[in-house]
Amino acid sequence: MTSKTRLLLAAGAVAGVAGASPALAGGTTAGTSITNNVTVNYQVGGVAQNAVTASNSFTVDRKVDLTIVETGNATTSVSPGQTVAVTTFAVTNTSNEVLDFALTAAQLTGGSAPHGGTDNFNVTGLAVYVDTNGNGVYNAGTDLAATYVDELGIDATRTVFVVAAVPLGQATGDKAAVSLTATAREGGTATSQGAAISQTSGANTSGKDTVFTDGAGTDDAARDGAFSARDDYTVAAASLTVAKTSTVISDPVNGATDPKMIPGAVVEYCIAVTNAAGGAAASNVAISDPLPSQTTYLASGPGSIGIMLGGTVTGGVCNADGASGGSFASNTVSGTLASVPAGSSSTLRFRVTVN
């Protein structure tokens, strides 16, 4: 027999693979039979003969492959005591079959946090939720707690949330790293987690074999039917300091000119709340100041300013600004500052007379 052709492992053929590969994320469904048919038409003695055909077929096996991507590629900023701190992941089924994916979340203990810094505390109540309504955002009460992603289609992606609580008392910059691992499970039955999957061992069968083709995630090995990714929480706390100053405004003898702290003098108190730079804004900062018995709150009349909230501080000195608010009851001045941003101060001012 003469071999009319030679099979060449040409470079062009390799380039062709790159061109065709983008369509192959999931690819042909497992169990599909691929049949190749070939036909020969020819003539003998100038007369067309019956066509000759030949065929062969084989079955596409199951490749189990998946990825998890931490959505957003940024740390989740949390407050101390926050009960619903959410990190977001996307689980993609790149297998050629519809599968379930078991989900487990874990804490990291020490070591580098994925978005910089070092893991130095643990969040509590770690739980996994799937994006039930598919909007990519965690909705409490709507997105349900789950131990697996149910019936994830070929090349389909499901958003998964890891939700935890942050202990009180954590300082700004504290980090807690978490990991999410998804493990492929048999699909086919909705609303129940399928059985574990193992690779076909030993000799290949003519039927549908199983091959793990997944890569190594942050917390799993390559070709283990699982994938994992990490994310972290970074605490942004408010660090408040309070300073109280007093200034003599006037006295009955000298008026406003070089007033002295004598009985009947009007004294202004300023309570300045300062939030350290680099943390989170503090909101609803409640201030209460019981007055000394030797003073009387100046609610109205000449020299009264009532209670001024949200004033500013310049060079450690309270400015004469802010807006009226607060209350006076039981000889106590009270007021609430709506928000004190990090790196700024806000004041509560009022005046008293000296008894």
Added chain:
Amino acid sequence: MKRLVFALAALLSPALAHAANDVALTSAVFVEKTVLANGQQKIVLEEPSLVVPGDKLVFVLNYRNRGATPATDFVVTNPMPGAVAFQSSPDQAAVVSIDGGRSWGTLSSLKVKESDGTVRGARPEDVTHVRWTFAKAIPAGQGGKLSFRGVVR
């Protein structure tokens, strides 16, 4: 460059001689796998027992004129299986079709009209059929083989 040798004797077994037709034809498919042998990567062809999407396939067509007279106007036509994307054929005589066999040409000569009206050159994955047309007659008793590559979609 490598030369691959197939067990052609097995594929062209004497049993085929009982066929009524004067031309014998067989179709075989192999999976191209990269294996490590003695620390070196080596490309081998295996039986398609374990095939997953992305695997490279080599289709081999063996033909033989067992008649007593030359076979002329010899045309071999191979429609692509739907789940296989054509890649290339090493045979210069191979022409392809991207429209189900209505028109034929070399891949570089064919154009695809996109749904938005733009025209682009045909890509290997557009191929629907491969065809070999022999200018010369196949003498009695002579045969050969044809091959093309594909990848599992």
